[in-house]
Amino acid sequence: MEQANSFHSLHEVLSHLDAAGFRISKSKIYRDKDKGMIRVNPEDGSVQETEVRAHAASLDRKDGDIGNMSDMHAQKTAKEVEKLEAQIKKARFEREKEEGMYIPKKDFEAEFSARAVVLESGIKYQYNMKVWEWIVIVGGKPEKFAELLQQMNESLDHQMTEFANTGRYQVMFGEDGVN
Numbered sequence: 001m002e003q004a005n006s007f008h009s010l011h012e013v014l015s016h017l018d019a020a021g022f023r024i025s026k027s028k029i030y031r032d033k034d035k036g037m038i039r040v041n042p043e044d045g046s047v048q049e050t051e052v053r054a055h056a057a058s059l060d061r062k063d064g065d066i067g068n069m070s071d072m073h074a075q076k077t078a079k080e081v082e083k084l085e086a087q088i089k090k091a092r093f094e095r096e097k098e099e100g101m102y103i104p105k106k107d108f109e110a111e112f113s114a115r116a117v118v119l120e121s122g123i124k125y126q127y128n129m130k131v132w133e134w135i136v137i138v139g140g141k142p143e144k145f146a147e148l149l150q151q152m153n154e155s156l157d158h159q160m161t162e163f164a165n166t167g168r169y170q171v172m173f174g175e176d177g178v179n
Helices: 010-019 026-034 049-056 069-098 105-138 142-164
Strands: none
Touching: 010 026, 010 049, 105 142
């Protein structure tokens, strides 16, 4: 190439197009020149790069036609949009995770197990604290079991409400386990 934007001769253009993967022969390029499809500078025989690019657009590729460029562009654009949507979804998830909307599964399982222990301990505590109150309610008489059952169910309902609450629990471990 004489300058950055021209080729010395048609032979150099032929070599360039062949190396770039276009189906072209020596006779074809000279026929195209004679038809005016590619202009050559009459003074020095050079060919402008813009001429070569324009001519290359009319040539077939050695490895086959590349198809409809507008379809390829639409497919590329669709893939780029899909990639951007995935990136947005990932960024949204990361932000929501930082905001505490998501927790790792192992943390959830640990928290859920701790809440179950709190529930069990709370129910046992309620029963221990209210056993004498319940004995007084029924007066040691089996015919008053309905009142006892009502009191126990109210105590259980209270503990279930506490369990469903998403607040924090304080669990203290003593020498003999959970207090």
